[in-house]
Amino acid sequence: MVKRFIDISMSFNINMKENRPILFHPDCLSREIETEYGKEIPLIEMAKIAFPKIKEWWIDTIYAQSKNVYFYFNGHDSFNSGSCHALEIQNQWGVFQYLYSRHIAFNLNPDDYVSVESLKRNPYVI
Helix, strand or coil: CHHHHHHHHHHCCCCHHHCCCEEECHHHHHCCEEECCEEECHHHHHHHHHCCCCCCCEEECCEEECCCCEEEECCCCCEEEECCCCCCCCCHHHHHHHHHHCCECCCCCHHHCEEHHHCCCCCCCC
């Protein structure tokens, strides 16, 4: 992982003295992004992890929506879900693992990372 970060940083001429990772800004959650895992909409994938029994999700502005449930992530540290009853997220650990694996800067300030969108080419596209 570290070697891949160094290779990517060097190929994009990023000053390694800054030690800033290349990440997606949290506003990417409700739109399609492309990583080494392919193209996907992060909020929908997170909802699938949080509620594995619900198979059909779509984006409704800033929410992942299913027939009776919505799922929202504020981009930093909290999830909201709702229906006519409060719902417990089934796999919160898995949701955070997903965010890390897709290079989404949910827990950093914008000055702490280089935005993927600021680069001429997405380094995570294989």
